[in-house]
Amino acid sequence: MKPVYILFLFVVSFVNAEAQVNPVAKGKISGKVTDATNKQPVDYATVSVYKQGSTSPFNGISTDTKGNFTVDHIPAGEYKVTADFLGYQRATIEHVIVKDGNVSIGEIKLSPVPHQLQGVTITAKTPTVENRIDKMVYNPQNDLSAQGGVAIDILKKVPQITVDIDGNVELQGNANIRFLINGKPSSIFGASLADALASIPASQIKSIEVITSPGAKYDAAGTGGIVNIILKDSRVEGVNGSVNLSAGTRRENGSFNLNVRKGNFGVNAFFSGNAQINTNAPNTRNRNSKDSLNNNTNLFQQGSNNFRRNGYQSGLNFTWNITKHDDLNASIGFNHFGNHGNGITNEDSRKTSATGSLLSDTSDIRNSNSKFNGTSTDVSVGYKKTFDKEGQELNVLYTSSFGNNSFSSFQQQDYLNNVKPSTGISNTNPGKDHETTVSVDYTHPVSKNFTVETGGKLDFNNINNSVATSILSPDGVFEPSAAQTYSFKYDRKIYAYYLSASASLFNNFLDVKGGLRDEYTVTNSDFQGVNIPNYNILAPSLVFSHKLDATQSIKLSYTRRIQRPDYGDLNPFLNISDVHNISTGNPNLKPEKGDNFELGYNKSYDKGANINIAAFYRRNTDDIQSFTTFYPTLDVNGTTYTNVSYNQRYNLGSEIRTGINIYASVPVTSKLSLRTNMIFSDRTSNNPGFTSVSAFAYRLNLNAQYSFGHDLSAEFFGNYNSSQKGIQGTNPKFVFYNLAMRKMFMNKKASIGLTASNPFAKYVSQSSTTFGNGFYQTNLRLVPVQSFGISLSYKFGKLEFKKDNRDNKEDDNMNNNSDNPPTEKPKDNNGGGGKSK
Structure with missing residues (x-):
């Protein structure tokens, strides 16, 4: 018990000290991201703020549906601002000077990539662990040791989760966890949780969300909290997919994903399977x-x-x-x-x-x-x-x-x-x-x-x-x-x-x-x-x-x-x-x-x-x-x-x-x-x-x-x-x-x-x-x-990058040729579009 209290007091003392030497920053950087060719706003573009001369961003945000953004809590200083969106070349604004108050850098124009991709050759680098106000998100894209494995193998690496040798899962020491798939309940978890988690190939998982303090929108079920398994999909125009196969001395599995999107309509199909070879x-x-x-x-x-x-x-x-x-x-x-x-x-x-x-x-x-x-x-x-x-x-x-x-x-x-x-x-x-x-x-x-x-x-x-x-x-x-x-x-x-x-x-x-x-x-x-x-x-x-x-x-x-x-x-x-x-x-x-x-x-x-x-x-x-x-x-x-x-x-x-x-x-x-x-x-x-x-x-x-x-x-x-x-x-x-x-x-x-x-x-x-x-x-x-x-x-497919212009049309209907932006819109706390659990 004593080590817990010592570490707890250390956290409180450290936070108090940091709060005293780092007063709240009041500066803001705002602007708008647009398409350089048609002047249309680029929604959900990624805006990153760097300290001038640094190679890693320390803050950032996504643009709204009108292409606008505001990054607040910026200390006084000199910064570099970048804007990115899949299918566009990065735009960079150097030497942005911030003092107390708002600094507007105006319009950031993104130029489309000059040649259409013939295959999936652009990959966005996602941090392995994202800490958000209500949850932690583990992204296993770069998880090498889980390749060819199953959900249990990924869960072993997720912060705040422990997994024993039999596949029993605990969240902060509590085994009573509410498991969801894509933000929805499934009876697959009711009969045998360990078997269910051992049947989902790691190659099929996009991310795992850990919610230790769920809000009122979620079901009250699960004294340990909620673990939400997000399966892979695609919001990109065109036809693309992936094939994953693995073989080993204890386990074999494979998965196939196919994504088709044209205009306002998209379909995702998948199949995956695995087998644990007989062990004694x-x-x-x-x-x-x-x-x-x-x-x-x-x-x-x-x-x-x-x-x-x-x-x-x-x-x-x-x-x-x-x-x-x-x-x-x-x-x-x-x-x-x-x-x-x-x-x-x-x-x-x-x-x-x-x-x-x-x-x-x-x-x-x-x-x-x-x-x-x-x-x-x-x-x-x-x-x-x-x-x-x-x-x-x-x-x-x-x-x-x-x-x-x-x-x-x-x-x-x-x-x-x-x-x-x-x-x-x-x-x-x-x-x-x-x-x-x-x-x-x-x-x-x-x-x-x-x-x-x-x-x-x-x-x-x-x-x-x-x-x-x-x-x-x-x-x-x-x-x-x-x-x-x-x-x-x-x-x-x-x-x-x-x-x-x-x-x-x-x-x-x-x-x-x-x-x-x-x-x-x-x-x-x-x-x-x-x-x-x-x-x-x-x-x-x-x-x-x-x-x-x-x-x-x-x-x-x-x-x-x-x-x-x-x-x-x-x-x-x-x-x-x-x-x-x-x-x-x-x-x-x-x-x-x-x-x-x-x-x-x-x-x-x-x-x-x-x-x-x-x-x-x-x-x-x-x-x-x-x-x-x-x-x-x-x-x-x-x-x-x-x-x-x-x-x-x-x-x-x-x-x-x-x-x-x-x-x-x-x-x-x-x-x-x-x-x-x-x-x-x-x-x-x-x-x-x-x-x-x-x-x-x-x-x-x-x-x-x-x-x-x-x-x-x-x-x-x-x-x-x-x-x-x-x-x-x-x-x-x-x-x-x-x-x-x-x-x-x-x-x-x-x-x-x-x-x-x-x-x-x-x-x-x-x-x-x-x-x-x-x-x-x-x-x-x-x-x-x-x-x-x-x-x-193996990833295959052809991507087309077209911006959704529905916000600028007075009359929308199902026959227009617009599509969703090629990156996924940031989701709400549930990872499933604001659904009650």
């Missing part, structure tokens, strides 16, 4: 337990599990700019993922009395098999209307996600020396998950410095599944078990409304955004003994942001969140693939509630370095956690199992997590750049009937990238996660590292890459403990992570 993971489990007579039982299990995974996605996205004020977009996507595991385990159960005399000793060989398959079809239609008043807009969104999931397991125990008949169980658990949402959002700028947002949302979620179980009879035949065959229906409706406002106060000294979201939840279930009352939650949010000067800012935020249990948490299906370790869901779970505070500081430097520090305090009540109970004998609907660890999710007391996240990016030389992300946190769990547990944990990573010139570059990425004590044991530590190289050719349209993961060790050893009333257990897993791979990428 040895494991050992040793458990000591006592029964009510103080007899001791030692269960020793040793075996291995073969595991493989596969998945694919495809989709179509349509955009239609009906008029200059009316946009329509629609999409349909299909996702599939699955896994298959099977293994053989040698088991020995030795029971002794309190005096040490042997009571029984049995050995058996257990064969097990499990399969999971999930599909999701996502449909969305969105309408956006803007008005003559800048910033005023209306958004309407309909989404529907249809998920089909199926899980089956089988296990059979054959006892040595035929001391008793073989036992076994086989079951299937097909299910459906359907979620439909309708949202309306409206933004109204009351004045230049004051904006109001309001909206509402309906969210209907229905889960329906069944369980069919068969038991191995003494004569060796699997027979249906009526007592363990049942169905489970769960219906949840959420009615939400929000109101928020943002303002710049005291002559732009302080930016404030606050809001309140109200969500009323109605839940029905037909499962025996389950009765969940309706509940209402008020979720306030408040953000204060102050720009100390042009290079540094601070932010203080508060938000209240909830975590409703999802499909996997609720499903009462009993996984008995191991009769000594049974797990199940809990349909009686209540939502977890969280109050999150965060203090952030960000500073950039002339040479391009950047540091971001975020101190956080999170308190959860009705905390949803897994808990293991030991039973010497356990009756499951008429079948008795012995020596059982029974794992289920519960609402357990409260949890407080205090910590600090430090992200830094440093261009050491023109060829070498370093990035690091460090998280230090202390977690205190208070659970009725148990001793309060306090545990310190940290995560460190380092990313080094070097450019050899001639379009050849290399990268190293290393990650260390410490172990952490929980309420029932200790989670294991692990070390993971990647090496990668990439060579680009054909004018950067094609590339070949080589990757190696943990090349000097076949396994990562995972040692953990679990304990509770009457038992103590040690676990050892050897997780195969070593891999070598090769990836190929």
